[in-house]
Amino acid sequence: MNKDQIPSLSQMFRFQWEEAQNSYVILYPEGMVKLSGSAGEIMKQLDGEATVASIIQNLSDLFDGADVGDDVIAFLSEAESNGWIEFKQ
Amino acid sequence: MDGLSLNNSNSLDKNTLNPPLWLLAELTYSCPLQCPYCSNPVDIANYKNELSTEEWLEVLRDARKMGATQLGFSGGEPLVRKDLEVLIAESRKLGYYTNLITSGVGMDAKRIAAFKEAGLDHIQVSFQASDAELNNFLSGTDSFKHKLEMARQVKKQGYPMVLNFVLHRQNTDQIEDIIKLAIALEADYLELATTQYYGWANHNKEQLMPTREQIDKAEKVAHVYQEKMKNKMRIYYIVPDYFEDRPKPCMNGWGNVFLTITPDGTALPCHSARLIPNLELPNVKDHSIDWIWKDSPDFNKFRGFEWMKEPCRSCDEKEKDFGGCRCQALMLTGDAANTDPVCAKSPLHTKLVDDIKNIELNAQNNAKKGIEEKPLVFRNMRSSKSLINN
Numbered sequence: 179m180n181k182d183q184i185p186s187l188s189q190m191f192r193f194q195w196e197e198a199q200n201s202y203v204i205l206y207p208e209g210m211v212k213l214s215g216s217a218g219e220i221m222k223q224l225d226g227e228a229t230v231a232s233i234i235q236n237l238s239d240l241f242d243g244a245d246v247g248d249d250v251i252a253f254l255s256e257a258e259s260n261g262w263i264e265f266k267q
Numbered sequence: 268m269d270g271l272s273l274n275n276s277n278s279l280d281k282n283t284l285n286p287p288l289w290l291l292a293e294l295t296y297s298c299p300l301q302c303p304y305c306s307n308p309v310d311i312a313n314y315k316n317e318l319s320t321e322e323w324l325e326v327l328r329d330a331r332k333m334g335a336t337q338l339g340f341s342g343g344e345p346l347v348r349k350d351l352e353v354l355i356a357e358s359r360k361l362g363y364y365t366n367l368i369t370s371g372v373g374m375d376a377k378r379i380a381a382f383k384e385a386g387l388d389h390i391q392v393s394f395q396a397s398d399a400e401l402n403n404f405l406s407g408t409d410s411f412k413h414k415l416e417m418a419r420q421v422k423k424q425g426y427p428m429v430l431n432f433v434l435h436r437q438n439t440d441q442i443e444d445i446i447k448l449a450i451a452l453e454a455d456y457l458e459l460a461t462t463q464y465y466g467w468a469n470h471n472k473e474q475l476m477p478t479r480e481q482i483d484k485a486e487k488v489a490h491v492y493q494e495k496m497k498n499k500m501r502i503y504y505i506v507p508d509y510f511e512d513r514p515k516p517c518m519n520g521w522g523n524v525f526l527t528i529t530p531d532g533t534a535l536p537c538h539s540a541r542l543i544p545n546l547e548l549p550n551v552k553d554h555s556i557d558w559i560w561k562d563s564p565d566f567n568k569f570r571g572f573e574w575m576k577e578p579c580r581s582c583d584e585k586e587k588d589f590g591g592c593r594c595q596a597l598m599l600t601g602d603a604a605n606t607d608p609v610c611a612k613s614p615l616h617t618k619l620v621d622d623i624k625n626i627e628l629n630a631q632n633n634a635k636k637g638i639e640e641k642p643l644v645f646r647n648m649r650s651s652k653s654l655i656n657n
Contacts (some may be wrong), residue, residue, distance in 0.1 A: 261498070
């Protein structure tokens with residue numbers, strides 16, 4: 179993964195807020211993964227246009243300039259290996 | 268229904284009770300197929316009154332309000348219901364992840380597109396075998412070719428696809444061809460489901476129970492392909508629990524995750540539970556889903572750990588497997604509150620092992636002597652009526 183790539187949700191998965199779980203979840207055939215708070219915030223940034231770099235920037239702005247780069251990259255590569263997301267470019 | 272990774276807390280406190288995350292809507296017991304391992308009850312001919320569209324919509328709304336997320340449309344064959352498109356559309360609007368669990372019979376490219384339009388998320392197509400001859404024999408229909416076409420359409424129209432094969436003595440040796448077929452059809456998930464001996468399958472147990480040798484071979488093949496297909500197709504394969512020495516965590520615990528609504532509106536903690544005696548069998552026509560899940564005697568009967576007898580009660584593995592399956596405990600020991608005898612800690616485990624061995628020996632002896640096996644009883648309304656009358 180490089181920072182100019184654009185991650186997007188794979189067609190095989192759904193991402194949504196679940197009130198009863200009080201968290202974001204990834205849904206797939208007959209299954210569900212509950213995301214942690216930060217994982218949910220990262221997934222929320224995937225709009226099919228934002229690059230990895232801009233996602234990091236957005237989240238840093240959102241969390242008072244915190245250094246989130248490593249966490250974002252670690253989560254996105256895990257999400258990719260789970261098949262949840264794909265990279266364009 | 269494997270692969271459901273959900274939290275397993277099993278608290279008795281009603282305020283922290285898990286919601287019914289998995290809603291299985293058995294829309295109808297009608298089915299054009301006649302699979303002899305069907306998990307529906309053998310007395311399907313007794314249930315004629317199906318819930319109306321309006322009644323189903325109310326079930327869907329109420330369960331979603333409680334936090335149900337995964338929704339399975341099942342049966343029988345759910346495609347028989349003409350209002351399936353309406354139910355899918357409402358479910359999607361409510362925020363469910365919608366799964367259609369089907370034989371593919373009753374579907375065509377146009378209907379698959381209509382389901383997509385309505386918001387269906389996933390289609391699971393079941394096959395009976397890897398070739399037309401055995402598939403058509405087991406299903407009692409000429410359905411193999413149509414199933415292939417439907418599986419291709421499901422993928423072509425962009426759905427995630429699960430292929431499901433129920434394995435038993437008659438088709439376990441085909442496992443490699445089955446996996447190759449799933450690869451050729453570009454399945455995203457392959458469920459090599461073990462026959463569970465409830466309903467029709469229990470009636471046909473002697474002809475369906477695989478041999479130890481078959482299972483050992485099949486397991487090896489499954490593991491080879493699980494490795495080979497990593498990241499391409501997920502293969503679920505579980506050794507039949509009769510051949511294990513610890514029971515399955517049935518339904519992830521009674522009244523913990525699963526809620527089944529049968530065609531006539533009866534709410535069950537699992538789709539086989541109707542066979543357990545002295546249940547009150549609450550119906551959605553008379554009670555709210557909320558009351559059924561939280562307060563009904565049925566859903567509390569085996570919830571948590573208080574109901575357990577020894578050896579489960581003091582067992583340090585009870586939170587892992589919940590004592591196994593209540594229906595199996597009933598069928599094999601006569602008491603649903605006993606330890607599932609699949610568990611080596613059950614005093615009845617050795618008897619179960621002997622029974623399985625005897626089924627295998629009988630099959631071998633019959634084959635040697637050229638005695639034809641008792642024929643399979645196919646699942647249809649005629650056999651159901653005759654089983655009810657006997």
